[in-house]
Amino acid sequence: MAAADPEHVVWLTERKLARAWPTIRPTCLHATANANGVRNHHRVSHGTWGESTWRTYHPADVNRVAGAIADGTAALQPHWRNDTPEAKLLDQRLRRKNLPGAIGCALVIAVALAIIVTVLVILWNDSPSSSSTPSYWH
CATH class of the missing domain: 1.20.5 (Single alpha-helices involved in coiled-coils or other helix-helix interfaces)
Structure with a gap:
């Protein structure tokens, strides 16, 4: 039986995702997440000046892909990296x-x-x- 996710997981913003994957270009973070199966949620907030949308990413998946990026096994396009x-x-x-x-x-x-x-x-x-x-x- 697979281990259940904890109920109160703090999903990562794109800013924290960029810190976790420093070799990935900021404009390619979401594409990298999609290519490597990182769970994400599209969030919407309604405020005084309209609607704000952003994505959050599951921390366990982000850590898994960070390790894959470090050892060169992540699914990446060459232009997604900074180096x-x-x-x-x-x-x-x-x-x-x-x-x-x-x-x-x-x-x-x-x-x-x-x-x-x-x-x-x-x-x-x-x-x-x-x-x-x-x-x-x-």
Whole structure:
């Protein structure tokens, strides 16, 4: 007879899953869990600003797969890991793809700062100087 799960198992969030599997890319955690048979629950919370959804993972399954990842027997795609040549190539492609957006962001910030500095200089120069205002002190 199989051992029953304890009634009060604390299921792991994706953040804790990422700590348990540090060699797995954060975007590939759920795919890794599915490929290796990790039990998970889709959680939903309704709040003031709408619905929040997240997944939680069974800790015993996470530990089992952590051992399988460490000894190289886990079912993984090469690009799911952080330390493979495929992952490094994927990172290079993503950086190259995101470079125009990063340059655009930097330009928008530089223009905004230039406008703010210009407005402050204009306001500073238009303010009346202390020598031109009459003094009422005798």
